[in-house]
Amino acid sequence: MPIKVEPVEVNIGPQHPSTHGVFRMVAKIDGERIVDVKMVVGYLHRSMEKLAEERTFTQNIPFTDRMDYLAAMSGNLGYCLSVEKLADIEVPERAQYLRVIFGELQRVASHCMATGAFINDCGAWQTPVMWCFRDRERVLDLFEMTCGARLTTNYMRIGGVAFDIPDEFLPALDKLVNDELPKAFEEYEELIVGNEIIMMRARDVGVVTPELAINASLSGPMLRSAGIPWDIRKADPYCVYDRMKFDIPVGYNGDSYDRMTIRIEEMKQSLRIIRQAVGDLPGGSHKTDVPLAIRPPVGEAYSRVESPKGELGFYVVSDGGPAPYRWHVRAPSLINLSVLREMTVGQTIADAIVTLGSIDINVGELDR
Amino acid sequence: MIAENGIVIAFWLLAATTIGCALMVAAVRELVQAVLFLALTFVGAAGMYIVLSADFVAVVQVLIYAGAVSVLMTFAVMLTPAADRRNSETVFQVPALVLAGLVLAVLVFVTLDTDWAISDRAAFSATAASLGEAFLKPYVVPFEVASVLLMVAMIGAIVLTQEDEPPPRRQEGE
Amino acid sequence: MMAPLLDLITGYWWDLRDLSNLSRMIYGRLDDWGFPDWSIYVISGMLGTLGIVSFIGGVAIINIWVERRVVGRMQSRLGPNRLGPFGLLQPVADAIKLMQKEVLQPASAPGLIYTVAPIAFTVPGIAVFAVIPWGRHMVLASLDVGLLYILGMSSLAVLSVFMAGYSSNNKYSLFGAMRVIAMLVSYEIPIVVGLLGVVLFAGTMDLQGIVLFQEDNWAFMVMLQPLAFLIYFFAISAELNRTPADIAEAESEIVGGYHTEYSGMKFGLFYAAELINAVSVSAIIATLFLGGWWMYELDELVPGWMIFIGKVYGVYFLFVWTRGTLPRFRIDQLLAFAWKWLTPMAIINVVVVAAEVLVWEESGWSAGFWIPVFIAVNGALTGALVVGFVKFFAPKFQRFPTRPRFYPDIDVPSLPAVTGAEFMAKGGQA
């Protein structure tokens, strides 16, 4: 006959070292074990979707920077694709290749951050996160070189990209992709992937079954960890991804460890894509001539990209005016987070933190 | 008789601490605080043991009582619900007080009345080695019995607190 | 050539190799001036304590810098480097900042326990230094049961952690406190049983005696007792709340654990006490396993206390290293590790050591023969146990780690679509 206990409610967040922003998780705890989890979102709500209805299509691009601020390029790209689809704009080849290059660089940067923060949630005292930051900084240096900003890049434009790459970009990229990052990934491989404690902490923690993953509409590494090979870049290729050769890393168990290893493998695949894209990079213009206050025809468009977090979709409705009539974002962070309760109930607090870290949410995108 | 000034002063300080903390164990209203005062009582008693030149016993006292038993008690207190953590008395408070007073009176009377065979031996220098000898030579049987007792106590405690079934991993019907 | 030079200093107060010359000179002077015995006793105790406390105070200040700097190196960054030369004044600035901060106290906290806890947490770490030998004649209190005293003191610190966690009246703090208690109950056993091997070899619990044993036999205890060293190192890092076992103040899980609610200098005391405890444990390891002040005749030339401090910082570096590199265990894994691995290993170690000591005494052969044999036997035993643990007892997923598969194209299995109603009927769980 077990001791009768009443569960304690513990607020994990909104101010907590491991909620990756201001996200609140109300956990009902029985001893160390979690009985129930309630998610409270909205602490970073900035009403972007409504604000966007008051601004021109071009003016909305900076909003996408500030949604997933760790993957600004992907946000830019997804939004620009949707407007281009709506207005039926042809994008030059060079711009498409540049978009692929920067999108993949952004994926590397975001996954670096996700991996480091995840190990931090496992309890390592800042070291992995600093190492991952080091590699992320190298990528951000390239962003700064190209568009002057590191975090909120605002680089993609409707009909192309804002600036052509400078002369010193390609040598730097070559050094990064062929020398620095592969070495860094080898270090990750030895220090993080093979670490016994991380295996103990992350194996069989926060398991997502394939059924749950599909029914909850998960995407990105969350879905792939459950053993389902799905990638928007293959399923619905945008830009020039249909010309690129790459593989989809897929996990076995759907646990946190699988998600982490998948992210590391995805970074390697990104490097592969970047190498191909650099090799095929054509000349020509980087941007078509699109009026600044573009007025797309009446209609609606949905376009999606594989952002580092998952399927990032933009749904744009135009009433023929200079501003979108309706602007909606399918944020992968929010949808991936929706299974948190299923993943954490029955586990300990420590597991819940690891699980939350492995989902890789970004509260800017979660709350918009 | 101990005649060193410092040791006598130390003894009375420690005795005052011990008795004071023991009184606080009886007086404080919250069980957790009582446990903490009890730990302090144990440490004070260990100090008295050192004065009585029993350094091994004193250190064992700190290790077992202050380190383990009081921690065990905190554990037990925290396992019981918050409502039961009051350090209140039963209806036997007054009889207990009277009985304790009587026992104290009798003990003090006997202590003062008896003619003790006092020796003028100096303090023991180091007791650990000779205690070890004593345990393994004249007292080897009680020593083994004590170890068996500890074993039995351990098994008994495990059996008593064993959960019949593992706690459910997932809550149904939420 | 060295001998005449050494004669110039040996036995005089300027002989820095042995500070006890200095104190002996002071006591001689006091005795000449007619101070009574007890006052000299008190003054000698005061002087020794003053020396140790000032050393600890300096260490607590310096180690903030050391730890941040070393961990900074491991994290491929610089660490504090702005204030003063090499950022050496950073700890001073930290301390001033902490002292200026407002000391907040939860309204519902029992004030006495809340205030006493950081002090009670600091005292044991300092008190441990009383029995630690700094040189051949430099030990403040040569206690016959020094090792037991150390164990008793280190177990006291945990109670004060509980006091802090309980009195904060905060759920995170209480979690930290309960974790500490559960951990202490588990880890006290491997610590005590593990150190028993050392005591059996040395034949004494006096720390000076253990150092002298190592000197006599010309071998560090870590060679004779590698298993005990490993057990003690891991178990004590759990008691110290350092990674990989810092579950009591796991900042990514329970914010700050027992010191979540503390601020200002009360928090500063916890912070300092953590460093002090780490250093005192390093001193214990250096004394028990690494020969203390003795270093293969080097202590004839270099002051023993300098060798000792060097060893202490060597061990301390190990603690910083583990802290800088390893993630944290979960509490059940940590307790299982103590009960299923450390405790049986400690018991095996004690049995083996007891047999060895018996053989040594009964055979009548010299230590010169037996010590190398024991070093080889115990080293082989430790290696076998550790390798066996890693190879055979580790969980399956550690022995055979799985890596992601690679698919060249998308491939979605056709799953039966689950309606929302069905999904909710299953309790919202697929």
Added chain:
Amino acid sequence: MIAPLLAFTLHLEEVLVVGAALFAIGLYVALSKRNAIGVLMGVELMLNAVNVTLLAFSRFIESEQPLDGQVFAVFVITVAAAEAAVALALAVAIYKHRETVNIDEIDLLRW
């Protein structure tokens, strides 16, 4: 009997009186507390008082084997540790069955 303030000597009787006082407090706590763990604390106090007495005899009394008192004290500590473990386990077990650790509510001889 009671030492004058400036005499600075310690006799067996004084230590025994301290032990007796500790014992009386322990007795009171053990008999009067409502909570089972409180009762246990009283018992521990009494055992400590006994230890003080034993060690005092060991230190002061004329004997062939003066260390016997200390040996007994160690046995007392051992037994007390075992007793504490079992008693606390009992308290937890009783709480599991009866949902109380108040001894005046545990008045059935079976449950």
